[in-house]
Amino acid sequence: MSALLTLDGVSRSFGGLRAVDNVSLEIAPGEIVGLIGPNGAGKSTLINVVSGVHPATAGRVVFDGRDITRAKPHAIARGGVARTFQVVQPFPNMTVRENIAAGGAFAGRIASLKQAMQEAGELAAGVGLGDLVDQPANTLTLARRKRLELAKSLAMKPKLLFLDEVNAGLNPAEIDDALALIRRIAEQGVTIVLVEHLMKVVVGISERIVVLQNGALIADDTPEAVLNNQKVIEAYLGKKYAAALSAEGGGP
């Protein structure tokens, strides 16, 4: 089975800084992949590279058999790559319904605006915002905004969905709800890349975990293998502490 997304030696520099450094990676259809790494490891930049916001300065990105390295963000979105933002970005003065409908009307290729609005209502109900469809987005709480963000992405009918820290700022109960929602989405056949800096959240749900540090890929394995990977532990805890930990023979 061929990969849905292939990154081949992808780099992205800002001035002298290499935010993403020679990353090669394949994601198969239907997978749930966790993308983790400490703050500033280049996770969000990698998403920006794939979604075309900051195109790669070197390497190749192939999605669904097409080279999208230089494609425009909106074209990539219409091709089936959706993403949520780490800092949620709703259209503040538009209603929940309109926010979601935008994803359907433009990337989801729904020809009729009416149809898009209707489907938006269903999606809103699906993420638990059914009562709030006619509220302006800027009146929602953070947790609800995150769900709105999710619903917007779903309206795009994506093949591949990047979820950038959808759980940040949520309390444990809200996180559990969110994870359940993500599972349901995955069951519908959407490939998911879950970006987190908290390892705990991704371990339970991911089939595979990819670890970035300083822009470079340092691990790509099953959750268990990654948890025991010395380099990963070092990346998270610092060399000294990691060495002490492994001397005690314990694991995180």
Place this chain on the structure above:
Amino acid sequence: MTIQKVILAALGAAALSFATMGSAAAADGVIKVGAPLPLTGPLSPEGLKQKQGYDIWAETVNAKGGIKAGGDTYKVEIVYVDYASNTPKAVQSADRLISQDKVNFLFSPFGSGAAKAAGGVSEKYGIPTIAATASSEAVYNQGYKYLFGTFTPNRTLTEPLADIVLGKKPGLKRVAILSRNDLFPTALAKEMAKSAEKRGLDIVMSEKYAIGTMDHSSTVTQLKASNPEWVFATGYINDLILIRKQMKDLGVGAEVVTMIAGPAYQEFIDASGPLAENITSSAWWHPAVRYKGDDVFGTTENFNKLFEAKYGAAADYVQASAAAAGVILQLAIEAAGTVEPAKVRDAIAALDTTTFYGPIKFGDTGQITSLEPPTFQIQGSKPMVVYPDGIKQADINFGVK
């Protein structure tokens, strides 16, 4: 919220007051003359001058009891509208003055362009209109019957200049022409080029500068390189003050430096100080001319005296021409014995008289033909007439450093 209410109320009141305004009927015994003028915006200095001319005429007439037509006597009222130096607004103002304020006659807006544009309106309504500041022949050759102008064509400025300069310096050959890229200045520059070519002069440089030019140093540097004997520069007063200063700064001189239209104004002399010395210019009128007229002012001296008493400065050609426009209207109304527009129009066309401004007679197109514009030179910080010989105050000097 209360502030919002207050503002809304104010806006509403303003809109209402607007709706109920206008339609003031012409009172008996008053002749209303509409005068759209550029009282704000780039042309406002000219507009304000024109207003002074109209005002002094109206005041003088009213002080003497008004205009007599047939058995009736009329006071004069001038209805001003500021069109903010915006030509279409001038056209609209003219329309409004005629159709809404019911003026009996109209004075054209400033300059050839606006006078031409507004000419269509007065023609439409058949309202006699006098243009005090439009010289371009294109204004008058449109077949309009109701438009009359007090300026002779532009070539009547350049021709006498060329005559007197070459009369005194037959060997002079090299002319440089510099003009502001604007209606009157470019038209005048073209006439100058014609006058020069006709006399076999070499035009060693001919450049236009953009409206709003802040610096002429490149042009003046080129001017220096072309080594002219006669520099002919047109523009508005600010351009000419700056050009003159930069010529001095960069050490450019010539036998003759002519500037139009700045030097006719006292502001040019004040603002240029010693640099104004020996600058030559032409204008349609000059306070040094001496005419004995049949009008309300009588003589040129009397007009000058009244003007100085009222405004504390000598009149220039714009102010005089504006006052002359009033005088012409008055003479025509008195000759026609009525304020009926068509009859007054015929009376204007038939005028053949002399006023403080000079002899008045209009050609077939409505443009005045009887004036002989004087040429003058700034000498000892004063404009001195050097041509024509009849009113000459001084001989032309050569050499501007």
Place this chain on the structure above:
Amino acid sequence: MRDWLILGVGTLLFGLLALSGDTYLLRLGTMLAMYAVLAMSWNFIGGMTGYPSFATAAFFGLGAYTSAILQAAQMPMAVGWAAAGLVAGGFALLIGLPILRLKGHYFAIASLSIGEILREVVNTSEEITGGGMGMNLPLLRLPPEVQAQAFYLCMLGLAVLTTAVAILVHHGRLGFAFRCIEQNEDAATVLGVDTRTFKTAAFGLSAVFSGVAGAIYGNWVHYIEPLDVFDIMHSVKPLVMVLLGGLGTLFGPIFGAIVFLALEEAVWRNFLGVHAAVLGVLIVAMVLFLPRGLATSFEQIARRFRGKAA
């Protein structure tokens, strides 16, 4: 549906005004229609899409000159008007591609400069445009009242057309995209909105009708000159009208145009020499106290009253 009804009734009411033979009233009506066209046009890019454009004067002047040049070459008036819209629209698409990459003040200045450049180009292309001498348009050999009625109806027709297009856009995909861009352009992009194309479309829409308005205006006043048709006030006034009426609303611009014209006329008549300052005071007051426009403020006040009554 409601919007079409409003347009229909409005058209009928304003159409009746044409029966009046009062040339002054018709002149005001023509100005009003022209202001409405310019304000509606600006609303496409400035209100709906949120790009502070100062290019209205550029499109207006370009339209006026396109039409005047064609008519000077003996083309019929209608051809001149149609060409004006096409040229202005095409020019906007062309220039929009590069400058719509800019945002905020940068875009504002770039759009402003276009008018300045066009004015100077027209000023220096003397052979074609007459330069600073301006251009005369053919006079119609019709009685003044009939002319006034004809130009009023033409300008009103253009205003109705502009409004109809605005209604379609407002309720359609295009307007939806404009609003997404106005709200958050980056977010819109990753939702699949082709922002460049839509922005350019908004800019083009704002140009087409402004261009035709310039062309009709030229014939109406039968004399145009660069200083006038490229006057920066043609860029600023529509913006003030839209702000007055409510940014991004559908009928706000028309409402704003009516109020603005009434104020302008009242101020202009009653404050000789200081009308610019009075207009300035109004603008300042509006920005400080009515930032969301009259229509929105009326609504708010009405809601308050209803709230109190209940």
Place this chain on the structure above:
Amino acid sequence: MIYLQILANGLALGGLYACIAVGFSLVWGVLNVINLLHGSMIVLGSYIALFAYTTFGIHPFLTVPIAGGIVFALTYALQRGIINRVIAAPVLMTLTLTFGLDLIFNNAMLTAFKADYRKLILENPLGSWSFSGVTLPVDRIAAMALAMLLTLMLFRLLKDSRIGRAIVAVRMDRDAAALMGVDVMKINAITFGIGGFMAGAAGCLLSIIFPISPLNSTVYLGKSFVVCVLGGLGSVPGAIVGGLALGIIESFGAFFLGPEHAVTLAFSLLIVFLIVRPTGLLGKKGYE
């Protein structure tokens, strides 16, 4: 030789342009407000210099702190009283507001001073310097030198003083500056005032060079725009580089293309720079 003269003309002109634009650039860069009043403030400075010279015989160069101070007070008050109320509003609002204020202000000057062009004529003209065929007017050189001195002082003020550091902090990150205890509203007003001071000072220096009239304000404003974009926003050295560049370009442009194209050239350059190099010649990152 003529090229050397054109270059000298351009440099002298460019110095004046820098002097016109530096205050405007500061306000734009720090407050993110395009101050459309700037041109009128320069004109006000010129009138103050004119009256100081004709009434009291004070040399325009000595009037610089007086005119600067008066315009500082005025602009400080305007910012405190009016502009601060909408400082966080969208670009359109602040632009429209300063446009309205300028209509009021310019009309007031027109009423008070009339539109007539006046000129400050020094009793002892400064004359020109001439060496190896190149002539330079001394008044321009002196004005330019004074302008550079003022600009340098502004530069030091921003770098070394407490207020200067607060201004720079606000420019970098308004919210962070507020969290650090900077009174942002006050700094806004002071910045606006400093912009006004520079405008008033520029007006003084220009009074001996250009005719004076309220109608000049739009020309000064237009030049400020171009200089800012050329040099890069909010950067003091940027205004100098942008000013000199514009002066030289206009000078040679007028020579090669003809003076009627000088204005077109400046604005075309502005658009090209906005699109191709929005950070200006110096490449400093602007503040949107």
